[in-house]
Amino acid sequence: MRDQGDILLRVEHLTMRFGGLVAVDDLSFEARKGDITALIGPNGAGKTTVFNCITGFYKPSEGRIGLLHGGPAAWDALEPLTESGKRSLAHADGALFLLERMPDYLVAQQARVARTFQNIRLFPGMTVLENLMVAQHNRLMLASGYTLLGIFGFPSYTIAERAAVEQARAWLDRVGLLGRADDPAGDLPYGAQRRLEIARAMCTEPVLLCLDEPAAGLNPRESAELNELLLSIRVDDHMSILLIEHDMSVVMEISDHIVVLDYGVKIADGEPQAVRNDEKVIAAYLGVPDEEVARVEAEVGV
Amino acid sequence: MTDATTQPRSRTAAALRDAGLTALISFALFLPLVGFQTISNIRNEIVVTTRGVLLVTLVAIIAGSRLCYSLAVDPWLKRRALKAVKTETPAWRAAVGRWFVPFAIGFTLVYPFIVLATSGFGGALKWVDNFGIQILIYVMLGFGLNIVVGLAGLLDLGYVAFYAVGAYSYALLAKEFGFSFWILLPLAGCLASFWGVLLGFPVLRLRGDYLAIVTLAFGEIIRIVLINFVDLTNGYAGISGIPRPSFFGIPFNADDGGFAAVFHLPFTPIYRTIFLYYLILALALLTSYVTIRLRRLPVGRAWEALREDEIACRSLGINTTNTKLTAFAMGAMFAGFAGSFFAARQGFISPESFTFLESATILSIVVLGGMGSQIGVAIAAIVMIGGTEIMRDLDFLKDIFGQTFDPTQYRMLIFGFGMVLIMIWRPRGLISTRDPSVFLKERKTISADLVGEGHG
Numbered sequence: 001m002r003d004q005g006d007i008l009l010r011v012e013h014l015t016m017r018f019g020g021l022v023a024v025d026d027l028s029f030e031a032r033k034g035d036i037t038a039l040i041g042p043n044g045a046g047k048t049t050v051f052n053c054i055t056g057f058y059k060p061s062e063g064r065i066g067l068l069h070g071g072p073a074a075w076d077a078l079e080p081l082t083e084s085g086k087r088s089l090a091h092a093d094g095a096l097f098l099l100e101r102m103p104d105y106l107v108a109q110q111a112r113v114a115r116t117f118q119n120i121r122l123f124p125g126m127t128v129l130e131n132l133m134v135a136q137h138n139r140l141m142l143a144s145g146y147t148l149l150g151i152f153g154f155p156s157y158t159i160a161e162r163a164a165v166e167q168a169r170a171w172l173d174r175v176g177l178l179g180r181a182d183d184p185a186g187d188l189p190y191g192a193q194r195r196l197e198i199a200r201a202m203c204t205e206p207v208l209l210c211l212d213e214p215a216a217g218l219n220p221r222e223s224a225e226l227n228e229l230l231l232s233i234r235v236d237d238h239m240s241i242l243l244i245e246h247d248m249s250v251v252m253e254i255s256d257h258i259v260v261l262d263y264g265v266k267i268a269d270g271e272p273q274a275v276r277n278d279e280k281v282i283a284a285y286l287g288v289p290d291e292e293v294a295r296v297e298a299e300v301g302v
Numbered sequence: 303m304t305d306a307t308t309q310p311r312s313r314t315a316a317a318l319r320d321a322g323l324t325a326l327i328s329f330a331l332f333l334p335l336v337g338f339q340t341i342s343n344i345r346n347e348i349v350v351t352t353r354g355v356l357l358v359t360l361v362a363i364i365a366g367s368r369l370c371y372s373l374a375v376d377p378w379l380k381r382r383a384l385k386a387v388k389t390e391t392p393a394w395r396a397a398v399g400r401w402f403v404p405f406a407i408g409f410t411l412v413y414p415f416i417v418l419a420t421s422g423f424g425g426a427l428k429w430v431d432n433f434g435i436q437i438l439i440y441v442m443l444g445f446g447l448n449i450v451v452g453l454a455g456l457l458d459l460g461y462v463a464f465y466a467v468g469a470y471s472y473a474l475l476a477k478e479f480g481f482s483f484w485i486l487l488p489l490a491g492c493l494a495s496f497w498g499v500l501l502g503f504p505v506l507r508l509r510g511d512y513l514a515i516v517t518l519a520f521g522e523i524i525r526i527v528l529i530n531f532v533d534l535t536n537g538y539a540g541i542s543g544i545p546r547p548s549f550f551g552i553p554f555n556a557d558d559g560g561f562a563a564v565f566h567l568p569f570t571p572i573y574r575t576i577f578l579y580y581l582i583l584a585l586a587l588l589t590s591y592v593t594i595r596l597r598r599l600p601v602g603r604a605w606e607a608l609r610e611d612e613i614a615c616r617s618l619g620i621n622t623t624n625t626k627l628t629a630f631a632m633g634a635m636f637a638g639f640a641g642s643f644f645a646a647r648q649g650f651i652s653p654e655s656f657t658f659l660e661s662a663t664i665l666s667i668v669v670l671g672g673m674g675s676q677i678g679v680a681i682a683a684i685v686m687i688g689g690t691e692i693m694r695d696l697d698f699l700k701d702i703f704g705q706t707f708d709p710t711q712y713r714m715l716i717f718g719f720g721m722v723l724i725m726i727w728r729p730r731g732l733i734s735t736r737d738p739s740v741f742l743k744e745r746k747t748i749s750a751d752l753v754g755e756g757h758g
């Protein structure tokens with residue numbers, strides 16, 4: 001275990017209830033800066049609910065989700081910030097955000113957590129380039145003087161728009177969609193839509209990228225390309241990634257740290273190798289009680 | 303039905319059966335609607351008369367056209383669909399696309415002079431006022447509503463409320479305080495957009511049908527307040543004697559200081575009408591220009607993104623509340639401009655002018671034209687409003703259907719018919735493709751199948 005200094009996201013005692021159903025039960029885990037952290041578990045384990053809590057789409061019933069910008073010293077301010085009742089706190093060393101207190105758009109805008117969706121949510125009637133321009137909305141909005149300067153054609157907006165197009169072009173180049181920049185996003189094949197959604201999330205310039213099943217529906221070749229893309233995002237952009245995934249080839253190959261959920265409860269947390277051999281994890285995935293794992297394994301020949 | 307198309311005899315039989323069924327349905331429908339008529343006789347009693355000939359004629363027309371359709375038009379359409387689809391757009395079409403807008407703007411600029419030259423001072427008044435100004439008001443309202451419905455995808459059934467706010471703002475402030483038109487025009491826009499935001503706040507959580515119902519109710523509330531707040535608005539009687547706009551301080555009257563005298567012209571009322579025509583033309587062009595600019599700004603892209611997928615918008619850090627409010631405010635502002643122009647042009651306003659029918663007309667202009675398309679909206683406004691006006695002049699129909707026949711009474715029927723046709727032929731409006739707001743190499747239009755319609 002590395003020390004606290006590397007921690008970017010800290011989820012503590014997160015609980016989410018929908019009426020009588022407890023979707024996530026007292027979940028705590030940490031995601032470190034520059035790591036790819038994977039959140040795995042069988043269907044209905046509550047992974048997407050955790051994502052929705054982190055990105056502000058759900059307000060958790062209980063728990064705290066802290067996110068850090070900048071140096072680790074700001075973590076010391078976590079308790080005072082919680083007590084103050086505020087959403088965020090600027091620190092000499094960076095800033096600290098309590099995501100459970102922020103509405104979804106502020107999580108993206110201020111805490112700079114970007115996400116993708118399990119069922120792709122692009123803007124299908126807008127072009128690929130426009131999709132990436134919408135992602136840079138807040139920066140462009142500021143440059144256009146909240147529309148007032150932009151409508152009179154002030155140069156500040158023209159310059160900012162050109163820069164935004166350049167950034168979009170750079171990302172399209174990286175995800176291999178430069179040739180299709182002017183096509184509607186809805187026309188792209190499935191794998192390309194997945195890549196575009198990641199590029200769009202990256203265009204918001206996040207500190208944490210949350211990907212909800214990015215490999216779902218991809219063929220093995222596309223999965224391998226996705227691995228490459230995610231690793232390049234991590235290395236070249238120093239991006240921290242939080243990942244939900246079913247595809248074990250993706251998870252085991254690229255993640256540094258895996259959190260396993262089953263029925264909303266964390267059953268394992270650690271390095272890929274350790275998780276792979278964990279009895280509870282195997283039991284959860286095979287859908288049998290712990291004591292029968294050996295027998296079932298022998299039967300299916302794992 | 304596939305067997306029927308292969309064998310000509312059974313096809314004819316099927317077509318006849320179909321036509322018979324159509325005749326039966328239309329007979330059942332028209333019997334109470336057209337077959338009976340109540341008229342008051344000389345003793346002021348209401349008596350029921352029958353209109354057998356008209357009823358039979360109508361049913362025969364409908365059955366005949368149905369037969370025609372299933373025997374001739376439908377097979378022709380099927381044959382055409384089977385032929386190879388040409389993907390290349392012909393050169394003339396591209397040329398029309400390129401030159402249409404400059405030509406249309408040029409034509410609207412010289413339009414008053416064309417009608418002056420062709421029908422003289424007397425006739426031109428009708429053509430400029432009833433056609434030109436009337437259509438342009440609706441073009442402008444269509445452009446304004448297009449921001450809300452076409453771009454942001456928020457279905458607004460109470461748009462006329464903002465038109466009313468603009469009209470009453472101008473009427474009351476001009477009468478009470480004597481402010482000039484040029485001060486009150488922006489002020490009316492501001493007030494209307496203020497009401498737009500006020501309406502926007504409570505309804506932002508609603509989507510789709512629910513939003514439509516609440517906006518519909520808002521439109522009615524404004525109208526009913528205008529009727530009942532007699533102290534302020536003079537109720538049903540309306541406000542008359544509203545000051546007319548002047549030509550930069552020179553009034554349009556027969557005095558020595560009037561427009562005609564100053565420019566050494568003989569006095570006629572047409573000058574004011576032509577001035578008003580150019581005024582509303584400028585306002586409509588301004589609306590169009592601002593909308594085009596806004597589409598290329600982040601706020602416009604956010605509107606369209608909101609129409610496509612609201613959740614994705616929020617995940618990208620877009621404040622959807624503010625984005626929806628700006629759409630409402632923008633749309634309302636242009637309605638306010640149009641409203642204050644309307645009050646200044648009429649000189650008299652009453653709540654009668656701001657009924658739900660107006661909202662429905664503006665919305666159908668936007669839907670017929672193609673949501674998000676400016677040219678489409680302009681064409682739809684010309685067809686719908688111009689069509690109504692032309693119907694007033696179709697005197698020859700009286701020779702066919704009798705002297706009591708008033709074509710304008712059938713306006714709604716004809717609109718409904720046209721609407722059904724358009725929805726079959728072009729379900730997404732006349733111009734349904736979308737132009738991208740930014741491009742890297744090549745501007746490609748986006749087919750309507752991909753563009754979202756919004757969820758409210």
